[in-house]
Amino acid sequence: MNALSDRPDRYGLVSRTFHWGMAALFAVQFLSAAAHWALPRENALRETLWGSHSALGTTLFLLVLLRGLWGLANIPQRPPHSGAAGQAALLGHVAIYLLMVLVPAVRLLAAAGGTRGFSYLGIPVFPARETAIAWMQAPAEWHGELGWILALVVLGHIAMATVWHRLIQRDNVLQRMT
Ligand code: HEM
Numbered sequence: 001m002n003a004l005s006d007r008p009d010r011y012g013l014v015s016r017t018f019h020w021g022m023a024a025l026f027a028v029q030f031l032s033a034a035a036h037w038a039l040p041r042e043n044a045l046r047e048t049l050w051g052s053h054s055a056l057g058t059t060l061f062l063l064v065l066l067r068g069l070w071g072l073a074n075i076p077q078r079p080p081h082s083g084a085a086g087q088a089a090l091l092g093h094v095a096i097y098l099l100m101v102l103v104p105a106v107r108l109l110a111a112a113g114g115t116r117g118f119s120y121l122g123i124p125v126f127p128a129r130e131t132a133i134a135w136m137q138a139p140a141e142w143h144g145e146l147g148w149i150l151a152l153v154v155l156g157h158i159a160m161a162t163v164w165h166r167l168i169q170r171d172n173v174l175q176r177m178t
């Protein structure tokens, strides 16, 4: 259990697997969004990437819920974030979590209140409605914008971990997640 759980000097195997596994899946998810934004409809690469956007986004939504629960269960023994800079980093992590939940959640809410129905990996989740429910559709207007904000915040996060901690401060912050 020890190697699986977080410790004050290091994130455990479960947290590290969530972190790096989801980082790879997010890279694909942002690629598909970029392809949707930048390439014409008939482009084959766009079609391939975009074809899995909803399913991968739903997978990420389920994974972030599990990861959040695991993080909460490990709070007493997680690596500390002391001082003003540490608290700012913690706030940054909370912002990433909020966006990781909110971005897919607004689209899933729209699917739940929409006329097309929604299936995940072939399993019917939301049946098609006769008429769409307006309040369930409204937050999805912000899905793309919130998704790009998440991408920017994550770019800042990567810069802080690699340039600030690894190259400038030369502390052990990157090692505790690797
Ligand atoms: C964490 C997961 C997700 C991320 C990071 C994400 C990100 C994005 C981004 C950045 C865009 C804008 C693309 C553009 O500018 O053309 C977008 C569009 C879209 N996404 Fe997602 N998405 C996620 C999950 C989902 C899910 C779960 C669904 C469906 C159930 C979905 C459906 C769509 C649709 C239909 C669009 C095009 C319309 C729009 O911009 O709202 N996404 N997504």
Ligand code: HEM
Residues within 6 Å of the ligand: 015, 019, 022, 023, 024, 026, 071, 079, 081, 089, 093, 096, 097, 100, 154, 157, 158, 161, 162, 173, 174, 175, 176, 177
């Ligand atoms: C090359 C890419 C990345 C690097 C080098 C990196 C590095 C790190 C490091 C070193 C930590 C530990 C920081 C600390 O303890 O204060 C961390 C934590 C974290 N990272 Fe990343 N990260 C990357 C990508 C991502 C991505 C793509 C996401 C989410 C979309 C993400 C979300 C988080 C979150 C939420 C935490 C807080 C700990 C947790 O609950 O998992 N990271 N990252």
